[in-house]
Amino acid sequence: MRVWYNRTFSSVYAAIKLVREADTEGRFTLIHSNPNRHAPAGRLAHAFHGEPTGLEREAYVDWCLDFCRRHAIDIFVPGREATALAAEHARFAQAGVRVLSAASGPALQLLHDKARFYLETDLPQAPVAEFRRFENLSEFDAAYAALRPRHARLCVKPTHSIYGLGFAVIDEERSSAALLMAGVEYHIGREDLRRGLAELGSFRSMLLMEYLDGPEYSVDCVGDEGRLVVAVVRRKLGQPGAGQLIEQRADILEATSRLAARHRLNGVFNVQFREGGGRPRLLEINPRMSGGVGMACVAGPNLPWIALKGFADGFDTVDVPAVRDGIRVAELSEAVELA
Structure with missing residues (x-):
């Protein structure tokens, strides 16, 4: 099965790495595209292709559809122009391509507009500021x-x-x-x-x-059309070099589950909270993988793999490990030569 990750945030590097580590049977061929031929994720993908620059939104969607046809893509995980592409599932389906969008087009528009999102959010467990x-x-x-x-x-x-x-x-x-x-x-x-x-x-x-002055929590999740499959809560400790603490707070998990259902969130996404007045407060929903998704996966669940395998074959085929609550995690950088 051929899976395409187009240009997106740097977290795609961790996603491709984690999927390849979990895919011991070689079920998925991972393809990445980027205008930058030195993009680090291209080193890990099975195949790498350039992307055009300067295209308007509609032209880029057309280019994506043509790319899927030319490269026999089965699953497309969009990053760039994800909102526009979420509205075009039917066109891609006619070409035999399934698009793994984090939410519908209108839902993504709402999530990206913080003022509208805050006004429409009713979340007693973690009210907005x-x-x-x-x-x-x-x-x-x-x-x-x-x-x-x-x-x-x-x-x-x-x-x-x-x-x-x-x-x-x-x-x-x-x-x-x-x-x-x-x-x-x-x-x-x-x-x-x-x-x-x-x-x-x-x-x-x-x-x-x-201003909320309490600790910040980043929740990395996998959703299945609104059902929260798994969530890993990371508390940011603030001190340099201290890492982050996996802290599966029941109130934050409950709030995250309600948000997933309300917006029918799908695939890998992230929710941010910050404590204020002794309780969590919602900051935002990021309908994409967070930069810290790799740290969340150290706690047990391989989120990009769970999302991809569940989308491809059904979540009843995926083993979801328990989250190792209470562990401390961090990311380490390493130097490499770019091709």
Whole structure:
């Protein structure tokens, strides 16, 4: 069975490695494509192909369909343009290709829009942080006046973002220069922020939110059309070199299960929580493999393998090991020569 992972995040390297380790019978031929011919995942795939650059969304979808036909792909696991491709399952099915999407097209659009997602989320086990959306300075000031009396610290982030890009905690005492000199990351001076917003006039939609100061939890999961097959909860310990702790908290697992069912999540996905006020609070759902998926798999379940084998043959054919709760995990880097 021929499986294609197109251009995506760096976690595809871990995914291909883990699938190859588990596929002792050689059931799957793994293919990876990327515009960068030095892409590390290409070293592990059975076959590697280049991808075109500069294509508009519809043209890229057409290219993917043609790629599947030319290379006799059976299962396509999309990364790049995953939302657009999720809406095209029927076209690929006509070519004999099954597309392993994390959710439907409309569900993926919702998950990528944090403001809409927060407004529509009802999750008593892990409610979202209080927030306001703003697109200019006056809206920011109004949001600040509404939230600051109720919360000791506030933060900002874009409604559309990955990797935490654009996130910053607002500091009311120090300037951005003072924060820079002190080596304080992901913080911004309030007055500097206001001056910058005034200079911009209007800008892309941003969120002003209560800042949650507790530990962060990353939950790596496999879903089967809304059924949570397995989830591994990692607590980020914060100290450099301390690694992360596998901590299978019942409240976080229950919240994750509800989210999977609500959005009919499928394949490998990730949910982020952070503690605030003594309970977990939902940050976001990443409808893709997280960068730390390899650490989660150290705890027992090989998530990319479970997702692929279950999708291909049915989850009743997959052995799902118990999670080794309480162990500490970490990732180690190694130097290699690129071909």
